[in-house]
Amino acid sequence: MTDREYDVVIIGSGAGGGTVALGLAPLAEQGRRVLVLEQGPRLADEEFTGQEIEMAEALYADSGGFLTADGTMTLAFGQVYGGSTAVYTGTSLIPEPRVVESWGVPGLSHADLAERCRRFAGQNNVHLLEPVEINENNTLFAAGCEQTGFEARQFPVNVKGCRGSSLCNLGCPNAAKQGTDRVQLPAAERRGVEVVTRAEATRIEEKLVVVRVSASPAGGKGGPSEWEPGEYRVRAGAVVVAGGAIGSPALLLRSGFGERLPRLGEGFTCHPAFILVGEHSREITNDVGHPKSYYVDRAVEEGYVLETCMYFPFVTAKSLVGFGATNEGFLRAFPRLQMILVLACDRATAGNRVAVDSGGGPVVHYEFTDEVVRALTAGTRASARIFFGAGAARVHVPLASPPELLAAEAGEIDERIRPEHFLAGMVPVSAAHLMGGCGMGSSAGDSVTDSWGRVHEHPWLRVADSSLFPDSLQINPYLTIMALADRVAAAIREDAIR
Ligand SMILES: Cc1cc2nc3c(=O)[nH]c(=O)nc-3n(C[C@H](O)[C@H](O)[C@H](O)COP(=O)(O)OP(=O)(O)OC[C@H]3O[C@@H](n4cnc5c(N)ncnc54)[C@H](O)[C@@H]3O)c2cc1C
Ligand code: SF4
Missing domain, CATH: 3.50.50.60 (FAD/NAD(P)-binding domain)
Incomplete structure (x- = not known):
């Protein structure tokens, strides 16, 4: 020592x-x-x-x-x-x-x-990117918001000499x-x-x-x-x-x-999140350009925030619920995918906490409250509307069974995307805002x-x-x-x- x-x-x-x-x-x-x-x-x-x-x-x-x-x-x-x-x-x-x-x-x-x-x-x-620096994954989100009545705001970002590699x-x-x-x-x-x-x-x-x-x-x-x-x-x-x-x-x-x-x-909170994907019928610029330019803040009204995002193949694969041909189809369509992150504004709740195991290692106890599930449901429905408003042909939604919605089914968003489909451990939830x-x-x-x-x-x-x-x-x-x-x-x- x-x-x-x-x-x-x-x-x-x-x-x-x-x-x-x-x-x-x-x-x-x-x-x-x-x-x-x-x-x-x-x-x-x-x-x-x-x-x-x-x-x-x-x-x-x-x-x-x-x-x-x-x-x-x-x-x-x-x-x-x-x-x-x-x-x-x-x-x-x-x-x-x-x-x-x-x-x-x-x-x-x-x-x-x-x-x-x-x-x-x-x-x-920190500054706002110029319009020419914003890729289609982001402009489609803004267009979808305009179509469906959501207010998209532009994110200020902290880059200098950004080359838009989306990494x-x-x-x-x-x-x-x-x-x-x-x-x-x-x-x-x-x-x-x-x-x-x-x-x-x-x-x-x-x-x-x-x-x-x-x-x-x-x-x-x-x-x-x-x-x-x-x-x-x-x-x-x-x-x-x-x-x-x-x-x-x-x-x-x-x-x-x-x-x-x-x-x-x-008092541990973390903005539990879903990564949602919508598939377009043509290739879009998604993994070229800065990944995150817009958000929709519905924290006060419905407890969620939507953000544009772009993840890599492995993270995308683990964000798709279920297995088989539908998922494989979404992954093969990677160059045509648009992505939205739905974040629930969770609140400090008794029982959600950081503890340590017998070796002193961290253990995080977290249960999803009904409020969080409601917020994720509302945010997922909003995202589906935005994807379809932007022209997506189909959307992958973990809160629907089966987890695929076609553009022709856009009128069924509220019936198909349901809180009952939130089965903890079966739906892919992740978080990066640990607090x-x-x-x-x-x-x-x-x-x-x-x-x-x-x-x-x-x-x-x-x-x-x-x-x-x-x-x-x-x-x-x-x-x-x-x-x-x-x-x-x-x-x-x-x-x-x-
Ligand atoms: C993928 C991702 C994307 C994000 N995007 C955004 C974003 O766009 N905007 C935004 O505002 N926030 C974003 N965040 C959240 C933001 O990065 C974090 O909230 C913030 O960095 C947390 O700061 P911190 O100092 O608490 O911890 P960290 O930044 O996580 O730093 C903690 C450091 O402490 C070290 N450490 C821990 N324990 C010990 C120990 N015992 N001894 C020595 N070292 C130790 C760790 O190794 C780590 O390096 C993102 C986070 C992630 C993971
Ligand atoms: S998009 Fe991100 S990873 Fe790529 S150059 Fe800009 S800041 Fe760096």
């Missing part, structure tokens, strides 16, 4: 950890020792090949197929330098005032979050997507923050982090760790946990913090941290990531996570001055 000493240790290098790292760069420049520990590897630019299977293995936890405890939903999250920002699509939204206000976190205002979100949007080159979720092979791996972390490192990859924080004790540094696996992507493989005890004046909505609660739980924090791990587990609030009775990420009763310990959300955000979360993490960095800088 090797001993090391730092002023601040940040655990995790994603949207939250990367933001804190840059926020603490002024301290590093003043000679304070700031360390980021990242469990995943650091890849060289040329290792981003866009190949589905190898990139999923290299960038995601469990290759993107982490399952909830009862096996009914897959959760996608990154495990690499930059965390999930290395694999996100980069749609960049500012939260709605109604959502932040409904959380009722003392000391947290929408105005403060929105101001910080706007600053990061500038830092990450954002496999790690951009063109260094165009402006995640923390491209922007905040390299800037922090240039200013003296140390980042150690392949370094997993296995346990936290009072002002101490126990770390396991792993050797590179034979044949795997990514460079070796900056430290020699082995076990380390890292002492720190302040510890910031930013391992994501699964990693952070799991680390704190296996370190024993649950005894004094009954809400630790509770909660270390929610903000007033005291240990109702939450894990205060509005500055300080863990109740442990002033040296803070959380700075998506686990801070007391309830779901109802939109794409990364800018809000950066804003929350920025507050954590500001509070630590303030502490350092005192």
